[in-house]
Amino acid sequence: MSQITLIKNAEVFAPRSLGRCDVLVAGDRVAKIDQNIDLPESLGQTVDADGAWLIPGLVDSLVHISGGGGEGGFGSRTPELDVRDAVSAGVTTVVGALGTDATTRTLNELFGKAKALEAQGITSFIQTGSYQVPVNTLTGSVRSDVMLVDNIIGVGELAISDHRSSHPSREELIRIAADARVAGLLSGKGGVVSVHVGDGPGRLSPLFDVVEHSEIPITQFYPTHMNRHESLLTHGVAFTRAGGFIDFTTSTTEEILASGELRASCALKLALEQGASINQITFSSDAQGSLTNFCEQGELQDLEVGAIASLFDEFRRAVQDEGVELSQALQVVTRNPARALGLKGKGQIVTGRDADLILVDRERFQITHVMARGRWQMFDRHVRTARLFG
Structure with missing residues (x-):
């Protein structure tokens, strides 16, 4: 019998x-939304929200779920994601990717970790590839990866304008985007190329170049880390005016902020002031990735690990500190990333959609309950999702 819950x-x-x-939630879907629904006690569970905010589960479009290779040598390799950290942060959907290290961190590991997270109760997709070109794949090609592997939704995170990038040519970017796009069309997936943008002077020029010299639509590219500095953000605003999505990274450090990076919440407000549409902006945590601070000579100064909790924290900052209206700020961590990546059923509370829900104490602005796929993973601030080992 399907689990039934009335909030x-x-x-x-x-x-x-x-x-x-x-x-009303039935099984793993939202069954009904109305002003007054009654449920017999014998039929299911009723939870009185008592005026708390009910919001969609957060969609985190960039998480290094299997860990990353630290740019400080083998001793700085970052740990994999703990599902309990995701749940307590209100993240019910993650998109896993490799980064700089696609040698000792592999797509096989990424696939296995995504399946483990699914078994532990949250939704997990992955990207094929990494920073490098040619693109590493599971099956031998981008097209067959996206079409044949159920949870591969696109390519990423491919690096541009960064000293760690393979510096792909226009032709290489066109080929990768075309293969991902066709595979997405044929399989009903987004087929998007998620792009790591460094702080090099080229900024988004390689992507604008592809759009200008091919039939690839701008929405086929999804650039992240666009809050590295204000000039990159301004270039990103131009990208949104052309119809593209841009993503701001919520994980940061005081050292990185001191070097010129903007908090995601601050970047959101600034982008809106510069004329960007709220519908084209997203946040992601870059959780478990290396938070690196390089000097002008390219030498590593500091390194820390991205935190998935930063996603909700920056959403809260956007509302409380930057004065962004709640429903607008909420879009950038729910509906918008789901739209950008073609994740059907995610990021909204709509009848028939996935029952990924969060209750937030409006006075404290704190998460109290988290439901993923119709099941409570956190209830009254107590995480129910158990670690398998220890």
Whole structure:
């Protein structure tokens, strides 16, 4: 028998404000949203939200779920994602990717970790490839990876304008994007190329170049780390005006901020002031990735690990510190990344969509309950998802 849960008296943000509503969950889907729903006690569980905010589960579009290779040598390799960290941060959907190290960190590991996270209760997709060109794949080609492997949704994170990049040519970028696009069309997936953008002077020029000299639409590319500095953000605003999505990274350090990076929340406000559409901006955590601070000569100065909790933290900062309206700020961590990557059923509270839901204490602005695929993974601040070992 399917699990049935009724959440009553919630202030629902879907992410658009729906006002005070009841939400009925049957199995892993939202079954009904209405102002007054009754459920017999014998039929399922009723939870009184008592006016708390009910929001969609967060969609984190860049997480190094299997860990990353630290740029400080083998001793700085970063750990894999703990599912309990994701749950307590309200993240119910993650997109895993490799980064700089595609030699000792492999797509096989990435695939296995994604399947483990799925078994532990959250939704996990992955990208084929890494920073490098030619693209590493599981099956021998980008097209067959996207078409034949169920949880591979695109390519990423491919690096440009970065000293760690393979410096792909226009023709290489066109070929990769074309293969991903066709595979996405044939398989019903996004087929998007997620792009790591460094702090090199080229900024987004390689992507604009591809769009100008090919039939590849700008939405086929999804550049991240666009809050590295204000000039890169301004270039990103131009990208959104042309119809593309841009992503701001929420994990950072005081040292990186001192070097010129903007907090994601601050970057959001600034981008909106410069004329970017709220519908074209997203946040991602870059969790488990290396947070590197290089000097002008390219030497590593500092290294820390990205945290998945930063995603909710920067959403909260956007509302509390930067004055961004709640439903707008919520879009960048729910609906927008789902749209950018073609993740059907994610990022919204809509009848028939996946029951990924979060209750937030509106006074403390803290997560109290997390539901993923119709099951409570955190209830009244207690994480129910168990570690398999220890």
